């Protein structure tokens with residue numbers, strides 16, 4: 001009988017110890033839970049926001065950097081690449097004359113009637129200073145390729161221009177993607193490129209001119225690109 005009482009006491013003691021331990025764990029979990037709420041209020045959740053223009057190597061779908069010979073002069077279906085955010089297409093153009101001979105593209109002053117400002121366009125890069133880029137999102141109401149297209153200089157319609165078939169806006173890539181015809185009130189944002197002659201490769205590193213259509217800021221209102229070192233081309 002004395003032995004039974006002793007076993008019962010020990011059993012009660014173990015149960016109390018277990019319940020006490022569970023109580024401490026429960027309080028700990030609750031404390032961590034509420035602390036997490038406090039921390040989350042102090043530190044905003046991470047987002048996909050980009051704080052500055054990334055510098056990215058322009059690569060093919062296989063991941064190989066694009067070389068000059070990959071970019072056809074006056075290609076009516078030019079390469080497209082996303083920049084500075086996902087789903088923001090840009091034209092990659094290698095401009096030439098009517099005989100498809102490379103033409104050096106100089107910086108020019110471009111007027112932006114939509115906001116009364118002007119900017120200095122991005123110059124051509126590459127061995128012939130003929131490779132340039134711009135946003136491929138129409139500045140009127142945001143149509144994208146194939147609605148907005150490049151027409152080579154030999155084309156019978158819109159020769160040497162970028163034309164948007166949605167409402168007829170036309171831009172001149174030879175003069176900083178300036179406006180040729182409305183209804184757009186803004187030129188196409190110029191995409192800044194750099195060229196490494198030792199490797200014959202191209203990088204994209206920023207934008208100049210008006211803000212990309214549909215955005216308050218070029219670096220917000222979308223998601224960051226999946227890679228922090230490259231952006232892939234596709235054909236328009």
Ligand code: FES
Pocket residue numbers: 138139140141142143164165166167168169183184
């Ligand atoms: S969206 Fe391009 S002209 Fe209207």
